[in-house]
Amino acid sequence: MIERFYLKEYLSFKEVELDLKSGLVVFTGPSGSGKSILMNSVLSTFGGESCDAALCESTVTWELNAENDAIEFDDVNIFKHIKKDKSRYFINNQSISKKAINALASTYLKHLSLRDFSDFENENLLSILDNRLDKKNHKANELKSDYKEAFLEYQKVKKELLAIEGEQKKIIELKEFAAYEIKKIDDVNPKISEDIELLSIKKELSKKEKTLESISKASAIFEHEHNVFSALDLLNIESSFFSDSMNELRAVMESAEERFNLLDEVDVEDVLNRIEILSDLKRRYGSIEDVLNYKKQKIEELAKYENIEVAKGDLEHKESALGKKVKDLADRLSTLRKSEIELFNSDLNRYLKELYLRDAKAEIVDTDFGLFGKDEIVLKLNSTDLQKVSTGEFNRLRLAILALKSELMSKNGGVLMLDEIDANLSGEESMSVAKVLKQLSKHFQIFVISHQPQLTSMGDQHFLVYKQGDVSHARELNFDDRVDEIARIISGESITQEARGFAKELLGLNK
Incomplete structure (x- = not known):
């Protein structure tokens, strides 16, 4: 309040x-x-x-x-x-x-001075009817809840089935494309970090001759190594530090020569071609990791396409079962509602009579299956559509509907x-x-x-x-x-x- x-x-x-x-x-x-x-x-x-x-x-x-x-x-x-x-x-x-x-x-809050049709909406009228049935222990709301759950599941399955049928129309093209993409990547067979390693090899090949020439010239230092030991000995200086340095230098140069000698077996053209092939993949898909993830995605899609007939069959079976359940629950709910509609009309007209209004009639007609069943309540005042009744009649009819609804209300x-x-x-x-x-x-x-x-x-x-x-x-x-105020009004x-x-x-x- x-x-x-x-x-x-x-x-x-x-x-x-x-x-x-x-x-x-x-x-x-x-x-x-x-x-x-x-x-x-x-x-x-x-x-x-x-x-x-x-x-x-x-x-x-x-x-x-x-x-x-x-x-x-x-x-x-x-x-x-x-x-x-x-x-x-x-x-x-x-x-x-x-x-x-x-x-x-x-x-x-409702403002009844407005010509608002919300109280006459199908959901509201059905709710009043179902609450009346519940009061008589017909459990209409429980049945309505079961129906709604089944209907929503039916709609979900139907949507999934429509999606599969839509995919199925282009399934051959999608399968061919997925297989083509997988083969294209398999033909290249890229490895993680392979592009980085190849670029490193390319860089070393480009400086191989110059580096080996430089190593050859620098190796002349070892020809004078004994002279350094003699000088250190005459100076009474411990020579182990020089020995360690020369050994480390010798190891570095030998390792470099060995690495560059291995490159003799590498075909420069093969390396450049491989780098170009990998670059083409990367330009299209991203990194090598992206390429492999894309391949994995296409493999999963291909498996899905190949299993689509099985999935479609399962969904068709489920849709059929749910469709029968929805229809059965809707029929039972409709039968209950139709058994109550005359009493609904009788009680509504009792209020209308008090309000000095003509009789109204509510009829249940079949409509498309929806959240609340297959029933639509069509309400007329003395056979006149609600859109055509006067504002005074409209508002008093709203009062009668609210009064009917209030009989079953448990809270404010x-x-x-x-x-x-x-x-x-x-x-x-x-x-x-x-x-x-x-x-x-x-x-x-x-x-x-x-x-x-x-x-x-x-x-x-x-x-x-x-x-x-x-x-x-x-x-x-x-x-x-x-x-005094009421007397003034009079x-x-x-x-x-x-x-x-x-x-x-x-x-x-x-x-």
């Missing part, structure tokens, strides 16, 4: 604070006092309407559940709309877009907002609307603007919206104040004793 609403600086309102209760909350007051402005500002808090108020703020006790991890929710949450240069929206002082706050609030359904739903109705019609709203108020917090004494008298909480000069105000009325500004007596009678009855 909305526990508190605060409004600052909006048109004729300077500042208003309302402490709100559960149940049926009625707003009355003379024409032009600001009732619709006040209702509009409440909706603006949740992104449902636009207004230029400096601040609209609502404190709610909804059990909020959203996927937006950026918003932290508490047991009591504050929705806020601030307008300075532009509109900004907040939940618990955390900024949120208008679209996001409206999407979140729409789960908990949120907030309903109605703007003059009893306008232009007779006293009897207004009382019928009031009675239905009173029943709904057991499950919803309902805000309603009324100009009729019958609905006004049913309120669990009554606010008077009035003007003093050019400034609008709203205050909660006690019993005596309510008597007889006008000149309140008669008869009007006051009738107002007390209405309040007494509804109390």
